[in-house]
Amino acid sequence: QVQLQESGPGLVEPSQTLSLTCTVSGGSISSGSYSWGWLRQPAGKGLEWIGRIYTSGSIWYNPSLQSRVAISSDTSNNQFSLKLTSVTAADTAVYYCARDPTVMDETDWYIDIWGRGTLVSVSS
Amino acid sequence: QSVLTQPPSASGTPGQRVIISCSGSSSSIGSNYVSWYQQLPGTAPKLLIYSNYQRPSWVPDRFSGSKSGTSASLAISGLRSEDEADYYCAAWDNSLRRPLFGGGTKLTVL
Numbered sequence: 001q002v003q004l005q006e007s008g009p010g011l012v013e014p015s016q017t018l019s020l021t022c023t024v025s026g027g028s029i030s031s032g033s034y035s036w037g038w039l040r041q042p043a044g045k046g047l048e049w050i051g052r053i054y055t056s057g058s059i060w061y062n063p064s065l066q067s068r069v070a071i072s073s074d075t076s077n078n079q080f081s082l083k084l085t086s087v088t089a090a091d092t093a094v095y096y097c098a099r100d101p102t103v104m105d106e107t108d109w110y111i112d113i114w115g116r117g118t119l120v121s122v123s124s
Numbered sequence: 125q126s127v128l129t130q131p132p133s134a135s136g137t138p139g140q141r142v143i144i145s146c147s148g149s150s151s152s153i154g155s156n157y158v159s160w161y162q163q164l165p166g167t168a169p170k171l172l173i174y175s176n177y178q179r180p181s182w183v184p185d186r187f188s189g190s191k192s193g194t195s196a197s198l199a200i201s202g203l204r205s206e207d208e209a210d211y212y213c214a215a216w217d218n219s220l221r222r223p224l225f226g227g228g229t230k231l232t233v234l
Contacts, residue, residue, distance in 0.1 A: 046227045047161075047228075049223045096168055106156070110157075110171065110174040111169075111171060114168040114170065
């Protein structure tokens with residue numbers, strides 16, 4: 001079965017760039033049937049969608065984060081990545097990578113597989 | 125601030141039926157499909173319901189979803205202790221151009 005695993009630093013200093021990678025096993029991110037996304041959840045709070053990438057090249061971002069976020073893919077290593085610049089304490093959260101089977105159909109959006117999540121703290 | 129509104133808490137006794145509501149707007153639930161997620165303590169969310177009422181193969185039929193207008197509901201019948209978790213609804217919003225989540229409902233099995 002398809003599994004996703006996040007990796008990256010657990011601590012980032014304010015104003016620096018948060019970088020995370022998601023490694024996908026059990027399936028190819030190039031399959032064409034899915035897009036691959038990032039979400040986050042501050043401690044004790046709800047979920048926030050960050051963005052997604054379809055390996056044909058299409059990328060969607062949360063408009064509220066668009067100026068600071070970049071999502072890319074590395075099909076040779078079956079990975080996709082997140083970069084979030086100019087981080088502040090408000091960016092402290094558990095970050096999840098996820099599989100999105102809805103691709104171009106936004107009317108029926110959902111996530112069917114989630115990574116286990118990784119906690120990223122922003123602090124000096 | 126969540127744009128989909130859920131009650132912060134719900135509770136029931138084993139065997140009971142519990143319903144969790146999710147209220148949105150014409151640009152979110154009113155125009156798009158709803159999904160539901162279960163998050164057990166300390167774990168990642170798990171898909172429970174998609175396309176308003178469809179269940180993935182791993183979800184028991186005790187869980188069911190419905191939608192009417194700008195609101196949706198998740199029903200859990202035959203409540204079990206292992207159902208104690210946070211539940212989130214979600215839907216794409218055409219105006220905000222992103223998916224929205226509800227604030228989550230913490231279900232307690234008494």
